[in-house]
Amino acid sequence: MKTADPELMRAMNRLSVLDTIRRRGPISRVEISERTELSTTTVSAITGSLLDDGLILTRHEGDIRNEAVRGRPRVMLEVNPDAARVVGAKIAASRMVFVVTNFRGDVLSKLTLPIRIDRQPIAVIADLVEDGVRRCVVDAGLSLEDVDSVCLGLPGVIEHRTGHVRSSPIFREINIDFATEMSTRLSTPTIVESDAHAITLGHHWFGKARDLQDMVLISLEQTLGLGVLHGNRLFRGAGGLSHNLGDLVLGTGPQGMVRLSSQAGESAILGEQQADGRFAEAVRLGRGMTHVQALIQADDDRLIAAAVRAGEAVGLTIANIVTLFAPPRVILVGSSLALGEPFLNSLRDAYALAIPPSLKGVSELVFDDSTDDFWAQGAAAVALYELYESPWSTTGPAL
Incomplete structure (x- = not known):
C-alpha cells in the first residue's frame, strides 16, 4: 500500500x-x-x-x-494582516472592478472602471487591466513591489494551472495565455481564474458559505458558471479547468442539442429585444437585465415568458446538480436574479418537481445579490489561497 x-x-x-x-x-x-x-x-x-x-x-x-x-x-x-498584499479583479464585458486586500482578506482599496472591453484586441484589454491594477494599488498607498500576487476573475472556460483562457465572451480569440501576458506586464505573479470560481471562494471565505466545507454556487451572468467546493477546496477539472454550465445539455429538439445557455443565457432571455434602440444601448452598457426587470414589472408578456422559461431550465439544472453532489447549500448569484418573481418562482417550482424524493430538504437554496466588489474580493481570496498553500521562508512566499 x-x-x-x-x-x-x-x-x-x-x-x-x-x-x-x-x-x-x-x-x-x-x-x-x-x-x-x-x-x-x-x-x-x-x-x-x-x-x-x-x-x-x-x-x-x-x-x-x-x-x-x-x-x-x-x-x-x-x-498577520501585513504579511502580504494581493489584488483581485472582476473583469466583465462592460466594467472592471479591482480590490487590494491584506493577508487576512480585508479590503484596503477598491476601484470600478465602467468601460466596455469585450471584443477589443488582447493588447488593448491588457492595457486597461494593467492600468486598473496599478491605479487600485496606488489608491491603497502601495506600489506593485508591495503586491505579492494578482488574480483576475474572467467569465469563460479557463485553465487555472496554466492561466490559459480557452474561451471567454470578453475575448475575440481563443486559447489566450493571459496569465503570462499580465505577469510580464505587472512584473507580479498573476493568476487567471473563472469568475464563478472566484465568487465561490469569496462566499466560502467571507460570505454565505463561511460555515461550510462543501457547497455549490451557480453564477447567472453573461455566461453561466459553476463552482463546486469540497472539503474546503475548489473542485476543478483536468488542467484546473473551470466549468461552463451553459454548455450543459438539457435534451434534444428539432435543431439538435438543447443547452442550458439557449434557455437561460442572457442572450436567450433578451431575445429579439436586443435589436431595440434603447434596449440595445442598455445591453451595450451592461445594464440589459436591469432594463428587463423594469419591463417585466410593466407586464411585458414576452420577457415574462422568457424569464419563466429560464427559471424552469435553471431549476432543473439545480436539481440535477443536487442529485450528483447533494451539497448542504446551493448559492445563486448574478444579474439574472434581477428578473424577479417570474424567474424565481419558476425556478423553485421546477426544482421542487425535479428533485428526487430521497433528497428533498437536503440542499438549501440561497439567492445572493453579490456586489461587483465582492466578486473582486473573491478573486483576491483565490490569490490568498495560493499564498496560504505556498512554502514560505522568512523572505516571503516561494512561488
Whole structure:
C-alpha cells in the first residue's frame, strides 16, 4: 500500500492550521488542535514555523501585572494582516472592478472602471487591466513591489494551472495565455481564474458559505458558471479547468442539442429585444437585465415568458446538480436574479418537481445579490489561497 507523500501532508497540515487561524483567530493552539484534529505537537511545530515566517502574530489574553487575574495569560494566535498584499479583479464585458486586500482578506482599496472591453484586441484589454491594477494599488498607498500576487476573475472556460483562457465572451480569440501576458506586464505573479470560481471562494471565505466545507454556487451572468467546493477546496477539472454550465445539455429538439445557455443565457432571455434602440444601448452598457426587470414589472408578456422559461431550465439544472453532489447549500448569484418573481418562482417550482424524493430538504437554496466588489474580493481570496498553500521562508512566499 502506497503511503502519503510526507511533503504533501506537511503542506496540507500547514494550510489547515493557517486557514483555521484566519477563520477563528485569535485562537489558542489547543483550539487549533481540536478543530484541525492534529496533535498538539504538530500544531506547535507548524505555528512556530508560521511565527518565524511572520505570517501569524501572538496576542496575550490576561495581564500578569493585574492581581485580580490569576494564572498565566493565554497566548492566542491571529493572522498577520501585513504579511502580504494581493489584488483581485472582476473583469466583465462592460466594467472592471479591482480590490487590494491584506493577508487576512480585508479590503484596503477598491476601484470600478465602467468601460466596455469585450471584443477589443488582447493588447488593448491588457492595457486597461494593467492600468486598473496599478491605479487600485496606488489608491491603497502601495506600489506593485508591495503586491505579492494578482488574480483576475474572467467569465469563460479557463485553465487555472496554466492561466490559459480557452474561451471567454470578453475575448475575440481563443486559447489566450493571459496569465503570462499580465505577469510580464505587472512584473507580479498573476493568476487567471473563472469568475464563478472566484465568487465561490469569496462566499466560502467571507460570505454565505463561511460555515461550510462543501457547497455549490451557480453564477447567472453573461455566461453561466459553476463552482463546486469540497472539503474546503475548489473542485476543478483536468488542467484546473473551470466549468461552463451553459454548455450543459438539457435534451434534444428539432435543431439538435438543447443547452442550458439557449434557455437561460442572457442572450436567450433578451431575445429579439436586443435589436431595440434603447434596449440595445442598455445591453451595450451592461445594464440589459436591469432594463428587463423594469419591463417585466410593466407586464411585458414576452420577457415574462422568457424569464419563466429560464427559471424552469435553471431549476432543473439545480436539481440535477443536487442529485450528483447533494451539497448542504446551493448559492445563486448574478444579474439574472434581477428578473424577479417570474424567474424565481419558476425556478423553485421546477426544482421542487425535479428533485428526487430521497433528497428533498437536503440542499438549501440561497439567492445572493453579490456586489461587483465582492466578486473582486473573491478573486483576491483565490490569490490568498495560493499564498496560504505556498512554502514560505522568512523572505516571503516561494512561488
